[in-house]
Amino acid sequence: MHIATYPAYAPGHIAALLPDDGSGRAFQLLVGxxxxxxxxxxAFRLADPGVSRQHFDIRWDGHTAVLVDLGSSNGTTVNGIRIDTSWQLVHGDQIRVGSTLVYFNVG
Structure with missing residues (x-):
């Protein structure tokens, strides 16, 4: 598991996934x-044939976000690094699944 050296986010921060597909969509992460x-x-659907039906999950507790690949066929990368188990996300991380790029934002 990759553990970021950055501090956890303060309570009340909102975490979101923003696909770089020109749609303007955003998905606000729920606690859990x-x-x-x-x-x-x-919870968040990506209509990309290179994405598995259940590709990855993000566990958000309001302070930290951990991405876990769910055994997807094509894998998941964060900032160009293939994720085998889990990865603690930080603001601005780039998640690639199939041909889709998704940004992780906290604000």
Missing amino acids: TNVVGRGFDT
């Missing part, structure tokens, strides 16, 4: 597990 994938049963 947020599953991202191609399936209709996910």
